[in-house]
Amino acid sequence: SQELEQSPQSLIVQEGKNLTINCTSSKTLYGLYWYKQKYGEGLIFLMMLQKGGEEKSHEKITAKLDEKKQQSSLHITASQPSHAGIYLCGAGSENAGGTSYGKLTFGQGTILTVHP
Amino acid sequence: DTGVSQDPRHKITKRGQNVTFRCDPISEHNRLYWYRQTLGQGPEFLTYFQNEAQLEKSRLLSDRFSAERPKGSFSTLEIQRTEQGDSAMYLCASSLMGEVSTDTQYFGPGTRLTVL
Numbered sequence: 001s002q003e004l005e006q007s008p009q010s011l012i013v014q015e016g017k018n019l020t021i022n023c024t025s026s027k028t029l030y031g032l033y034w035y036k037q038k039y040g041e042g043l044i045f046l047m048m049l050q051k052g053g054e055e056k057s058h059e060k061i062t063a064k065l066d067e068k069k070q071q072s073s074l075h076i077t078a079s080q081p082s083h084a085g086i087y088l089c090g091a092g093s094e095n096a097g098g099t100s101y102g103k104l105t106f107g108q109g110t111i112l113t114v115h116p
Numbered sequence: 117d118t119g120v121s122q123d124p125r126h127k128i129t130k131r132g133q134n135v136t137f138r139c140d141p142i143s144e145h146n147r148l149y150w151y152r153q154t155l156g157q158g159p160e161f162l163t164y165f166q167n168e169a170q171l172e173k174s175r176l177l178s179d180r181f182s183a184e185r186p187k188g189s190f191s192t193l194e195i196q197r198t199e200q201g202d203s204a205m206y207l208c209a210s211s212l213m214g215e216v217s218t219d220t221q222y223f224g225p226g227t228r229l230t231v232l
Contacts, residue, residue, distance in 0.1 A: 040228065043207070044223075102164070103174075
């Protein structure tokens with residue numbers, strides 16, 4: 001079965017600093033999803049990556065999938081207190097024509113704290 | 117367009133009681149997923165439906181758990197004879213599975229179950 005390992009497990013930064021969260025898979029990723037979760041709430045979809053070398057950005061958050069499709073990173077530029085939360089990476093389980101479908105396997109999450 | 121909704125948001129019950137949770141997906145989404153999340157962990161897959169058909173169940177889903185999605189709309193998750201180990205956040209997600217869609221899952225706010 002596929003396993004995802006996230007690092008670091010927790011991160012404390014000062015507002016304005018840049019940070020990176022990593023997600024490493026035991027198997028080739030056919031689809032990698034990044035979500036954000038506030039404590040005690042549901043998951044908010046951020047971005048989805050499918051192709052090796054793919055990079056997507058939304059506001060100050062950039063996600064990348066490496067060429068071998070076994071590692072992804074999430075980079076936040078000039079962090080703000082609103083970025084605080086738990087970041088989760090999830091991998092799709094099915095592969096149809098190179099596209100990920102089906103149930104997601106998640107990493108354990110990275111807890112981000114941003115001090116004003 | 118409303119998001120995924122779940123009811124109740126919180127449930128406290130005594131060991132041995134039965135509980136039922138409801139999930140209303142985003143309208144027109146044909147897939148509906150259930151996950152369970154315990155403190156400090158990522159969500160774990162339980163089961164999912166495409167329209168009214170239950171396509172997959174996790175080995176985590178014991179005989180005490182049953183899920184339905186009548187008419188392919190809302191879904192219910194029932195836990196019979198609850199145990200303290202069932203205490204967790206139960207998350208529902210929906211997605212649109214199609215030729216041009218990516219099966220991106222959108223999550224509800226979750227139902228937090230506490231078994232005393």
